[in-house]
Amino acid sequence: MSAVSCTAAVGRPRAFDMQTALEKALDVFWTKGYDGASLSDLTSAMGINKPSLYSAFGNKEQLFLKAIEFYENRPCSFFKPALEQPTAYQVAETMLIGAAKNMSDASHPQGCVMVQGALACSEAASGVKEVLTQRRQKSEEDLRERLELAIAQKDLPSDTDAAALSRYLCTVINGIAIQASSGATEAQLVEVANMALASFPKGE
Amino acid sequence: MSAVSCTAAVGRPRAFDMQTALEKALDVFWTKGYDGASLSDLTSAMGINKPSLYSAFGNKEQLFLKAIEFYENRPCSFFKPALEQPTAYQVAETMLIGAAKNMSDASHPQGCVMVQGALACSEAASGVKEVLTQRRQKSEEDLRERLELAIAQKDLPSDTDAAALSRYLCTVINGIAIQASSGATEAQLVEVANMALASFPKGE
DNA sequence: GGGGTTATATACTCTTTAGTACAATACAGA
DNA sequence: TCTGTATTGTACTAAAGAGTATATAACCCC
Known part of the structure; x- marks a missing residue:
């Protein structure tokens, strides 16, 4: 034994x-x-x-x-590693560009399984839908905490709404997942990512 | 007869x-x-x-x-009517705020059936998935054409990339659909819509 | 090499799936 | 009121769904 x-x-x-x-x-x-x-x-x-x-x-x-x-937990996962970038802007940039590239990558299915795995589904799938929703919300919270850290470090303006900014970035990532699933190219999605970054608050 | x-x-x-x-x-x-x-x-x-x-x-x-x-074609549909707003910014604003409000509206299911109706699906559903993808792309093109009109009318800077801007706006709308489907409130989604509008190019 | 243990393959279970046959029913026009 | 037509309800079909029983096969340890 x-x-x-x-x-x-x-x-x-x-x-x-x-x-x-x-x-x-x-x-x-x-x-x-x-x-x-x-x-x-x-x-x-x-x-x-x-x-x-x-x-x-x-x-x-x-x-x-x-x-x-x-x-x-795959090595090519893009979300968690992005949180470790030194500045808030780099976190957002790494995350959005990473999403654009990863989700259109032809070496695996397009889009994001956390989004499209069980979005609208039967009652038999309600358990997994719940789990996916929670995981996405957890990611949004992790990003919010990272942004709050950036505010404390004066890397972001003190009046930044970390929750709203995190939600905005996650919304764009989710949107990119849909676009990728619909066949958008990497170049198109990177362009979208950069446009989304244009409204990122400037550090002081 | x-x-x-x-x-x-x-x-x-x-x-x-x-x-x-x-x-x-x-x-x-x-x-x-x-x-x-x-x-x-x-x-x-x-x-x-x-x-x-x-x-x-x-x-x-x-x-x-x-x-x-x-x-x-429902009366509470928000996309097509938004295209008829007088300025490009108003088109975008009406569309994004409309999406935020409509998709979180408790009088019907949350999110967007054009997105979640058949995103990742069985082979039996591949036909409807195809149709949904085409409809979403058609919407993106309709918006692009509206933005091109705005450029011609000097309502948007002449160097605006209408296709990219349309894609960006549609990406955010799709992201809002996911967030709504995950239980986001109207207030949260309207905030996201406004953040997305912050990067909208200024007319001259 | 034999005994205990775990994986494999085939063949099965029961339920649910999409779709239909058919008899009964309800209406319009003559 | 009779006839033709189209809808309704019940009961059905054939296939596919998730999950399992059982016998056989492959390994380690003794």
Whole structure:
């Protein structure tokens, strides 16, 4: 009985890589949304069959939640790293330009799974819709806190409304997600990002 | 054989109002999306049963298309009327503030059915997704043409990029749709709309 | 090499899906 | 009132949905 529950090396070994399979599942949910993705879609994309999916990931809902968890922590994720830029303007710029580039990137589905994964959906998907909404709101709050820090550091005017500015930036990012999902090019979206940055308050 | 094909008054008369039923169907699609809306959801909301739905509207896809047609032409629609404002700035302002107010209005589902009706969806919904994308692009083009007119009228600087400006405004409107769908209040969205208007080019 | 354990593949369950057949019903015109 | 036509309600179909039972296969440890 080992104290550390390291991946039990007993029994038949799993014949697929969970990370890879999760990535494939993410692509399906990203493209089709939670309601639009059937288990057949998922298993055939993941290259496994249903019992393997269920034993490895629980069920459709848990698979979705693990897929978006993976999505948020991918190395090419743009939101969290942007918060670490030195100035508020650079945070906004990195975030918007990052969104424009990432969401139109042809190496994965267009748009943002946090937006289009379950926007309008059946009752069966209401749980995941709730989670997505909360995650988006959490991002908006994280950005607000970063902007409040910038105000405290005199990097932004003291009368800046951090909540409103954060909401504005997140609104544009969400809009970019829709445009990307509709086929907008990277150049078009970067242009939109720069226009949105034009109204960013000047530091003093 | 009358020349005008007025509603044939032969046979058993329809027991429900098609307009009202269509409005109910719209609400279902608006809330649940095309994939998430089942025929049971639709018929129970519309207060009719399946054969009536099929004989009156064709099938699920045609019902959806008629529902969004109705949506676009409703009196409380905000996009088309905004294009008729006298100045480009007023067009943008009317459109953004209208979007903010309309999409958070509690008298119908939040957000925009043209955005959330079929954003990421199954193959069965790919036809309606295509239509929605085209309609959104058409709106963007209509706005671009209105802005080009403004440039010709010296209402906007001659070096204004009408396509980019139109895309920017539509991006914000789409973002507002997401925020509204996530529960943002009218006040919050109007604030976002005003921030977006801050970067609108000044007339000369 | 055998025993315990876990994954795999096939084949199944039950529910819900979109869509329809058909008999009964309600109206207009003759 | 009779006839033709179109809608209605009930009951149905065939396919697809999510999820599972079971037998077999592959590994580690003893």
